[in-house]
Amino acid sequence: MSWTLIIFWAFAGLAIASALCCITRRSPVASALWLVVTLFSLAALFVLLDAQFIAVLQVLVYAGAIMVLFLFVIMLLNLGRQGPTDVKGPLGVGVAALLGGVLLFQLWILRHVAPPDAIQLPPSSMARLQQEQGLVGAIARPLFDTYLIPFEITSLLLLAALVGAVVLAKRKL
Amino acid sequence: MSASALQLLWLVPALPLAGFVLNGALALWRPNAKAAVSTIGVGALVLAFAAATAAVAEFARLHQAAPLVFRYWEWMPVGDLRLDFALQFDQLSAVMALVVTGVGALIHLFSVGYMHEDAGYARYFAYLNLFVFFMLMLVLGASFPVMFVGWEGVGLCSYLLIGFWFTEQINADAGKKAFIVNRIGDSGFLIAMFLIFRATGALDFGPVFGRAQAVFPAAGTTITAVTLLLFLGCAGKSAQIPLYTWLPDAMQGPTPVSALIHAATMVTAGVYLVARCNVLFALSPLGSAAVAGVGALTALFAATIALKQWDIKRVLAYSTISQLGYMFLGVGTGAYAAGIFHLVTHAFFKALLFLGSGSVIQALHHAYHATHSHDDAQDMRNMGGLRRYLPWTATLMWIATLAIAGIPPLSGFFSKDAILGAAFALATAEPIWYVYWAMGVAAALLTAFYMTRLMLYTFHGPTRTGEQERQHLHEAPWVMTGPLLVLGLLSLSGGLLNLPELMGGGAFLHHWLEPVTALADRMRPAVELSRVVEWALLSGAVGVAALGIFGAVRLLKPEALLPARLAPPETGLGRLLWKKWYVDELYDAIIVRPLQWLAREVLWKSIDARLVDGLIVNGSATASRALGWLGSRLQTGEVGFYVVLFVVGVLLLVGGAVR
Amino acid sequence: MLLGPALFVSAALFTLGVFGVLLRRNAIVIFMCVELMLNAVNLTFVALAQRLGVAGQLFVFFVMAVAAAEAAVGLAIILAIYRHRGTVNLQNINLLKG
Numbered sequence: 001m002s003w004t005l006i007i008f009w010a011f012a013g014l015a016i017a018s019a020l021c022c023i024t025r026r027s028p029v030a031s032a033l034w035l036v037v038t039l040f041s042l043a044a045l046f047v048l049l050d051a052q053f054i055a056v057l058q059v060l061v062y063a064g065a066i067m068v069l070f071l072f073v074i075m076l077l078n079l080g081r082q083g084p085t086d087v088k089g090p091l092g093v094g095v096a097a098l099l100g101g102v103l104l105f106q107l108w109i110l111r112h113v114a115p116p117d118a119i120q121l122p123p124s125s126m127a128r129l130q131q132e133q134g135l136v137g138a139i140a141r142p143l144f145d146t147y148l149i150p151f152e153i154t155s156l157l158l159l160a161a162l163v164g165a166v167v168l169a170k171r172k173l
Numbered sequence: 174m175s176a177s178a179l180q181l182l183w184l185v186p187a188l189p190l191a192g193f194v195l196n197g198a199l200a201l202w203r204p205n206a207k208a209a210v211s212t213i214g215v216g217a218l219v220l221a222f223a224a225a226t227a228a229v230a231e232f233a234r235l236h237q238a239a240p241l242v243f244r245y246w247e248w249m250p251v252g253d254l255r256l257d258f259a260l261q262f263d264q265l266s267a268v269m270a271l272v273v274t275g276v277g278a279l280i281h282l283f284s285v286g287y288m289h290e291d292a293g294y295a296r297y298f299a300y301l302n303l304f305v306f307f308m309l310m311l312v313l314g315a316s317f318p319v320m321f322v323g324w325e326g327v328g329l330c331s332y333l334l335i336g337f338w339f340t341e342q343i344n345a346d347a348g349k350k351a352f353i354v355n356r357i358g359d360s361g362f363l364i365a366m367f368l369i370f371r372a373t374g375a376l377d378f379g380p381v382f383g384r385a386q387a388v389f390p391a392a393g394t395t396i397t398a399v400t401l402l403l404f405l406g407c408a409g410k411s412a413q414i415p416l417y418t419w420l421p422d423a424m425q426g427p428t429p430v431s432a433l434i435h436a437a438t439m440v441t442a443g444v445y446l447v448a449r450c451n452v453l454f455a456l457s458p459l460g461s462a463a464v465a466g467v468g469a470l471t472a473l474f475a476a477t478i479a480l481k482q483w484d485i486k487r488v489l490a491y492s493t494i495s496q497l498g499y500m501f502l503g504v505g506t507g508a509y510a511a512g513i514f515h516l517v518t519h520a521f522f523k524a525l526l527f528l529g530s531g532s533v534i535q536a537l538h539h540a541y542h543a544t545h546s547h548d549d550a551q552d553m554r555n556m557g558g559l560r561r562y563l564p565w566t567a568t569l570m571w572i573a574t575l576a577i578a579g580i581p582p583l584s585g586f587f588s589k590d591a592i593l594g595a596a597f598a599l600a601t602a603e604p605i606w607y608v609y610w611a612m613g614v615a616a617a618l619l620t621a622f623y624m625t626r627l628m629l630y631t632f633h634g635p636t637r638t639g640e641q642e643r644q645h646l647h648e649a650p651w652v653m654t655g656p657l658l659v660l661g662l663l664s665l666s667g668g669l670l671n672l673p674e675l676m677g678g679g680a681f682l683h684h685w686l687e688p689v690t691a692l693a694d695r696m697r698p699a700v701e702l703s704r705v706v707e708w709a710l711l712s713g714a715v716g717v718a719a720l721g722i723f724g725a726v727r728l729l730k731p732e733a734l735l736p737a738r739l740a741p742p743e744t745g746l747g748r749l750l751w752k753k754w755y756v757d758e759l760y761d762a763i764i765v766r767p768l769q770w771l772a773r774e775v776l777w778k779s780i781d782a783r784l785v786d787g788l789i790v791n792g793s794a795t796a797s798r799a800l801g802w803l804g805s806r807l808q809t810g811e812v813g814f815y816v817v818l819f820v821v822g823v824l825l826l827v828g829g830a831v832r
Numbered sequence: 833m834l835l836g837p838a839l840f841v842s843a844a845l846f847t848l849g850v851f852g853v854l855l856r857r858n859a860i861v862i863f864m865c866v867e868l869m870l871n872a873v874n875l876t877f878v879a880l881a882q883r884l885g886v887a888g889q890l891f892v893f894f895v896m897a898v899a900a901a902e903a904a905v906g907l908a909i910i911l912a913i914y915r916h917r918g919t920v921n922l923q924n925i926n927l928l929k930g
Contacts (some may be wrong), residue, residue: 032860042871073907076879077914095848108829113831143890161902810927
């Protein structure tokens with residue numbers, strides 16, 4: 001087993017375990033913190049998968065900005081202290097387990113689906129691209145070229161979200 | 174005229190249609206612009222007649238044997254069936270187009286005088302023009318569906334015009350009766366059309382008649398069914414047994430309408446149809462025998478009823494049924510030319526009789542109106558001695574009476590004799606025609622009798638109209654007597670059209686129609702009567718007619734007649750005839766009442782109210798309400814529950830994709 | 833070569849996210865579970881981008897942008913609800929019916 005694979009499984013296990021904690025902890029703050037662990041682990045997996053730039057973004061945007069926003073709201077609503085559990089009763093757990101199991105089963109079946117022909121690219125194509133154009137350049141070129149219009153529209157989306165958040169959160173306009 | 178006269182054939186139906194549109198618009202917005210309405214209404218017909226005449230002249234000059242077909246646009250392209258909107262012009266269409274536009278124009282002119290004081294003047298002319306348009310579609314159509322459009326259209330106009338004074342229940346009922354009885358016949362026409370299409374794969378006249386001999390085995394079941402069903406349509410439209418009962422009731426319409434639609438043109442559509450489909454009927458001896466037999470029976474049967482009617486228009490209505498029976502006897506016998514000949518002459522003298530009766534009725538109506546009397550202006554018992562007040566009408570109606578009775582040398586003599594002669598000739602090959610011929614002769618006797626009766630009671634003897642009314646009786650204006658005069662001349666001289674070779678004539682109409690009927694003529698047994706027998710038949714016919722007239726003059730006593738108010742009820746056979754053999758009552762008992770019972774008790778109360786309304790309509794409403802209630806239970810308002818449902822839905826979708 | 837394991841991890845995380853959404857009643861925690869699902873998908877994109885080219889990573893970029901916007905608006909909605917109802921427990925939020 002190569003080192004890469006060992007590291008991969010280490011972070012994968014961490015991600016899954018912390019995600020499990022995230023959904024089971026009673027306190028929202030604890031959940032949020034466990035989610036941060038998951039996001040960091042994912043960032044590590046991204047690095048292993050030749051997506052260093054995305055990994056940086058993951059840390060900056062998700063673990064940094066979004067999760068801070070979560071914690072901020074939790075504290076704003078004063079939900080940090082231990083309250084009565086919000087986990088559903090036995091029936092709810094049963095339903096959730098059943099549906100989750102079905103989903104997992106379905107995804108497991110997908111394993112047998114033959115991959116499309118397009119996946120038969122050489123495994124190292126992404127790495128070679130990054131060697132040619134640089135880590136950021138490999139992503140930035142298509143972003144400002146092929147995907148320019150979606151990229152610009154993203155700014156509109158963020159603007160709308162900005163205005164929407166202000167409108168919703170403000171007591172009186 | 175160059176060849177353009179035929180190229181402009183579309184003008185013939187288009188002009189009355191334009192008249193209908195313009196008059197219809199006037200009826201809606203300027204109902205009192207009577208001068209404009211008259212100009213448009215009559216002008217359209219006169220121009221159409223001119224166009225038809227030009228087309229016929231052009232056609233005659235071409236010496237064309239095959240029909241000319243003009244395709245205007247693609248009408249119904251459906252799968253293998255390609256139906257064009259097309260007009261066809263041949264010898265038969267030419268005759269019919271001339272009769273329709275010519276007699277139509279005269280009757281339009283007459284209507285200017287007759288309907289002048291009516292509030293619905295513009296509406297009346299709009300309908301009348303529409304009728305002429307549809308009638309021309311009927312006779313000029315180049316395929317069964319185009320003809321059927323005309324066929325239905327004239328039925329519609331007939332309905333509209335019978336119920337023209339629809340504010341009175343009896344008129345509206347008469348219109349409905351005509352429409353419904355016609356429907357029964359039309360169903361036969363439609364089914365026949367389906368059968369023809371299934372067998373020949375075509376609906377245009379040319380291909381159908383061209384392939385008929387190849388696809389229909391002679392005297393086979395299919396062709397017999399086709400001809401009998403077609404004849405059912407004819408019986409409805411042309412008022413033959415058993416569907417004749419609507420025509421006497423149709424006399425509720427204005428009298429010129431009775432003259433145009435219910436005597437001269439529309440009711441002859443059935444005769445035209447049989448003549449048009451002569452190939453089909455020639456292939457089916459049984460079908461032809463049925464046509465001739467029903468025709469002969471109707472001729473006799475209707476004539477007996479006409480003997481005892483008092484309403485002047487009803488006498489003429491039954492007379493029309495009887496004469497239509499003659500025409501069917503003719504075309505059923507295979508004497509298509511004779512049948513069409515009688516159609517033409519009948520159009521002349523029956524239009525004249527109806528218009529004359531209209532003139533009489535209007536005179537009486539005016540007289541009663543002036544004295545505020547409510548006596549029946551159509552009852553012959555209220556007439557009598559009118560020749561002193563309406564000399565022109567009386568003279569001209571006498572001409573028509575002699576013509577219909579079959580007195581030489583008037584037109585009816587030649588046409589009726591041609592039919593009876595043909596029936597007698599065929600009888601030498603097929604003896605059943607002896608019976609038909611005898612019925613025809615008997616009907617001729619009765620015709621002479623009841624027509625003379627009508628004339629005697631109306632124009633002769635003492636005046637029973639009443640003292641005060643008499644001074645208001647006067648002859649109609651020239652717009653009414655003018656057309657009468659023209660029709661009188663035509664009734665006098667119509668025989669020249671087809672003067673038999675026996676008398677040194679050219680049998681013009683017979684030879685003119687030969688290209689149309691050639692195929693059918695070859696399929697018939699060739700029968701020839703010796704000149705002696707023909708002369709004997711001729712003189713016999715004249716004798717019968719003279720006997721009928723003489724008998725009526727001797728037997729009837731106009732002097733002894735009482736006005737309708739004072740008349741005693743009929744008894745015995747007279748009552749049976751006066752009540753029209755109780756056929757209406759019979760139909761009422763065996764068809765109308767059971768149908769009404771079926772409709773009310775079974776279809777309405779059981780099927781409609783219980784099954785349809787109860788189970789299907791309300792049931793489905795209840796079912797959907799129950800489903801809706803179930804669905805509304807899902808809407809708890811709790812987001813958590815929605816999430817569960819949402820996930821279930823996603824999993825189902827994914828499951829569908831994964832599988 | 834890491835594609836299979838990565839997809840496996842992604843499936844596990846996604847299922848955990850769904851499970852969490854179904855399990856919890858706290859709106860904020862549910863929201864976090866949704867973020868978890870988004871990240872699971874991101875992992876799939878990144879894993880496939882290794883072979884399919886850079887488009888997969890670009891998709892992750894866009895998903896992040898959407899997630900950021902969604903988090904901003906979603907948390908604002910939660911704030912508004914809290915202000916209105918005094919709770920973020922879904923059991924007490926049952927206004928979504930006609």
